[in-house]
Amino acid sequence: MDTEFDEDVPxxxxxxxxxxxxxxxxxxxxxxxxxxxxxEEQAKWWExxxxxxxxxxxxxAYDREAxxxxxxxxxxxxRQVPRA
Numbered sequence: 006m007d008t009e010f011d012e013d014v015p016x017x018x019x020x021x022x023x024x025x026x027x028x029x030x031x032x033x034x035x036x037x038x039x040x041x042x043x044x045e046e047q048a049k050w051w052e053x054x055x056x057x058x059x060x061x062x063x064x065x066a067y068d069r070e071a072x073x074x075x076x077x078x079x080x081x082x083x084r085q086v087p088r089a
């Protein structure tokens with residue numbers, strides 16, 4: 006996943022990339038939630054779903070630098086979070 010965005014790429018398209026990363030991460034966490042062996046593990050993964058949702062809501066759609074920074078953080082997280 007590439008977090009480099011040329012200046013010619015409209016901020017709206019960069020924000021769409023943020024949404025896509027959030028959706029990928031939420032899907033991963035929901036999958037882990039469903040595969041969890043315990044209530045505690047389910048709760049852990051569901052808390053991550055809620056955290057991604059909250060972060061996505063906090064990133065201003067007009068703040069290109071914040072959007073790109075968050076995409077980079079979520080790219081790192083996607084590389085580290087196991088698949089169910």
